[in-house]
Amino acid sequence: MSNKWASLLAFVLPLGLIAGALISEYGFGLFPCEMCMWQRWPHYAAIVLGGLALVLNRSVMARPLTLLAALAILISGTIGGFHAGVEYGWWEGITSCASGFEQGLDAAQTLDAIMDAPIVRCDTAPWSVFGISLAGFNFLFSVFGAIIIFMMARSSKGA
Structure with missing residues (x-):
C-alpha cells in the first residue's frame, strides 16, 4: 500500500476534526475551554x-512526515482522552477556565469584553451524543486514526 494514502489520511483527518471544532464554535456557539x-x-x-x-x-x-503527523494526531487524541475523563469526573483537570476577547482594546473596552465573555469550564461537556463529548470524539477519532496511519505507513515501508 502506498504511503500516499497514509499521508492523505494524516492530512484529511486533522483537517476534518479542526473544521468540526471551528464549526461547532462559530456556527453553534460551543465555545472552547x-x-x-x-x-x-x-x-x-x-x-x-x-x-x-x-x-x-x-x-x-x-x-x-506522515509518521510525525500521526504522532501529532495521537497527542491530540491523548489530550482529548484526558479532557473527556475530566468531563466525566474520572479525575481532576486544570482549575482555570477560558474565555476569548479581542486584543488591543482600551481599559473600558477590555473590562466590557471580560464581563461579556462566556466562561467555559473544562469539567463540563457543552455537548454530547450517546454520552460522548466532543473531547471524547476527538479521543476516539484521533487515537484510532493515528493507529491506522501508523499501520498504513508501516505496511508501505518497502513501497
Missing part, C-alpha cells in the same frame, strides 16, 4: 506535516 484549545494545536501541526508529506509524496521525507 482551555483544554479544547490544547487539543487543536497538535492537529494544526498534523495538517502541516500531512500536507507536506502529500506534496513530497515521492521524496524520502514523505514517510517520516
Whole structure:
C-alpha cells in the first residue's frame, strides 16, 4: 500500500476534526475551554506535516512526515482522552477556565469584553451524543486514526 494514502489520511483527518471544532464554535456557539484549545494545536501541526508529506509524496521525507503527523494526531487524541475523563469526573483537570476577547482594546473596552465573555469550564461537556463529548470524539477519532496511519505507513515501508 502506498504511503500516499497514509499521508492523505494524516492530512484529511486533522483537517476534518479542526473544521468540526471551528464549526461547532462559530456556527453553534460551543465555545472552547482551555483544554479544547490544547487539543487543536497538535492537529494544526498534523495538517502541516500531512500536507507536506502529500506534496513530497515521492521524496524520502514523505514517510517520516506522515509518521510525525500521526504522532501529532495521537497527542491530540491523548489530550482529548484526558479532557473527556475530566468531563466525566474520572479525575481532576486544570482549575482555570477560558474565555476569548479581542486584543488591543482600551481599559473600558477590555473590562466590557471580560464581563461579556462566556466562561467555559473544562469539567463540563457543552455537548454530547450517546454520552460522548466532543473531547471524547476527538479521543476516539484521533487515537484510532493515528493507529491506522501508523499501520498504513508501516505496511508501505518497502513501497
